[in-house]
Amino acid sequence: MSNIVLISGSPSPNSKTASIAKRLQKKLIERNHRADWIEVRELPAEDLLYANFQSPSIANAHTLIKAADAVIVLSPVYKGSYTGILKTFLDLLPEKIFVDKIVAPVVTGGTIAHLLSIEYAFKPIFSLLGAKEILHGVFILDANVQWNAKGEVFLAKEAEERIQRSLEDLLKATERKAFPTI
Ligand SMILES: Cc1cc2nc3c(=O)[nH]c(=O)nc-3n(C[C@H](O)[C@H](O)[C@H](O)COP(=O)(O)O)c2cc1C
Structure with a gap:
């Protein structure tokens, strides 16, 4: 069993990115992994905005990570990068908190033109936080994430396959980490 934390950083109440996080969390739990989801927009806004390092809610998120x-x-692309709200959260993380973690980005965007934001924006900040093993991650176009009549999210087939592959890669990497001789 692996212990995986999902951090989603969209400010939107009807976030496609958050719906992907929720779906990934469900898949992980169904496979008997521990999967906690930190939805940054649910953390106290003032603590994020004023960088309150004493915030109990944020300390709780640190403990999970x-x-x-x-x-x-997970984040939408905003102006070619991760969102401001995600940055406020990452700014409050202890230095090198990702040092022994496998980290994977899942990014949604309106245009494929910003695919490389994973390389120039997301991966450098993970690296700054100490991550040594950063997986390729996935970029999903927002047009490929839709809701059905029941309010459940569904992804276009190709996007679903890439998300699934990326999840398998992550689980294989966590297994390798747990059993380095395999
Ligand atoms: C303020 C704002 C800025 C955005 N900037 C970009 C951008 O630079 N590049 C891009 O591909 N999409 C951009 N988008 C589109 C979002 O990344 C995209 O719709 C995303 O899937 C929204 O995710 P969410 O529903 O989780 O908030 C932007 C959207 C907003 C609201």
Whole structure:
């Protein structure tokens, strides 16, 4: 069993990115992994905005991350990068908190033109936080994430396959980490 934390950083109440996080969390739990989801927009806004390092809610999020084998960071692209709200949260993380974690980005965007934001924006900040093993991650176009009549999210087939592959890669990496001789 792996312990995985999902961090999603969209400010939107009807977030496609958050719906992907929820779906990934469900898949992980169904496979008997521990999967905690930190939805940054649910954390106290003032603590984020004023960088309150004493915030109990944020300390709780740190505890979850510290205990995790892997972290999936999900964000929409905003102005070619991760969102401001996600940055406020990452700014409050202890230095090198990702040092022994496998980290994977899952990014949604309106245009494929910003695919490389994974390389120039997301991966450098994971690296700054100490991550040594950063997986390729996935970029999903927002047009490929839709809701059905029941309010459940569904992804276009190709996007679903890439998300699934990325999840398998993450689980294989956590297994390798737990059993290095395999
Ligand atoms: C303020 C704002 C800025 C955005 N900037 C970009 C951008 O630079 N590149 C891009 O591909 N999409 C951009 N988008 C589109 C979002 O990344 C995209 O719709 C995403 O899937 C929204 O995710 P959410 O529903 O989880 O908030 C932007 C959207 C907003 C609201």
